[in-house]
Every structure is written in C-alpha cells, then in structure tokens.
Amino acid sequence: MPKLTVEGFPTVDVEPGKRLVLAIEQDAHVDVLHACGGNARCTTCRVEFIDGEPSAMTQAERQVLAARGVTGVRLSCQIQCTHDMTVRAISRLTGSGRPDPGPTPATEITPPPVWS
Ligand code: FES
Numbered sequence: 001m002p003k004l005t006v007e008g009f010p011t012v013d014v015e016p017g018k019r020l021v022l023a024i025e026q027d028a029h030v031d032v033l034h035a036c037g038g039n040a041r042c043t044t045c046r047v048e049f050i051d052g053e054p055s056a057m058t059q060a061e062r063q064v065l066a067a068r069g070v071t072g073v074r075l076s077c078q079i080q081c082t083h084d085m086t087v088r089a090i091s092r093l094t095g096s097g098r099p100d101p102g103p104t105p106a107t108e109i110t111p112p113p114v115w116s
Pocket of ligand 1: 033034035036037038039040041042043044045046075076077078
C-alpha cells in the first residue's frame with residue numbers, strides 16, 4: 001500500500017489509486033480545502049511535494065495552474081496515490097476563514113483525466 005506523509009502528521013497507509021485530496025482528508029485527517037469539489041477549478045487543494053511528486057499531470061491541472069500563474073505546487077484533487085508521497089498541506093480550513101472545506105470530491109478524478 002502506498003504510504004502518505006503529510007508534514008507534521010503521522011504517516012498513513014492509503015488505498016492504491018485513491019485521490020490524494022481524499023487521502024489527506026480521510027486517511028491523514030488533515031483539513032485540506034477543496035472548494036470546487038475536486039474539479040481542478042479552485043486550486044485550494046494545492047499541496048507542496050517534499051517527496052514522491054508524480055511526473056504525470058492532468059491537462060486540467062496543468063491548465064489551471066498556468067492560468068493562475070501558480071508554480072511549485074500541485075493540485076491534490078488531480079493526483080492518485082500510486083506510490084509513497086510526502087507533502088506539505090499549505091491550504092487548510094484552519095485559518096482560512098471559510099465555513100467548510102468545500103464539497104467532498106468524487107472517488108474518481110474529475111473532470112475525467114487526460115494525462116500529459
Ligand atoms: S482545484 Fe478545486 S479541489 Fe482541487
């Protein structure tokens with residue numbers, strides 16, 4: 001099973017292929033934001049990779065990061081846990097002033113991923 005470490009929290013085992021945003025929230029129990037519900041629109045699910053950053057990227061992730069001029073982060077809603085990863089949760093409900101983290105993302109990556 002892939003291992004996920006969110007910096008500052010215990011390492012957890014994750015179901016292979018699980019969306020990273022869901023693994024952070026449900027397995028690591030870290031209050032990551034996902035304001036658009038995991039649809040590559042908001043970038044609030046952004047994380048910094050410390051280790052294990054996947055090279056593949058969905059076109060949706062690539063486009064929204066480019067459109068916003070954001071670098072050095074990845075969208076956890078557009079990544080599957082296929083191997084061990086260590087990330088820094090830099091966008092959390094705590095301290096955000098938001099009432100909730102956003103709609104729960106679907107089990108599968110949305111929109112349907114086109115990998116590049
Ligand atoms: S971009 Fe909105 S939850 Fe990932």
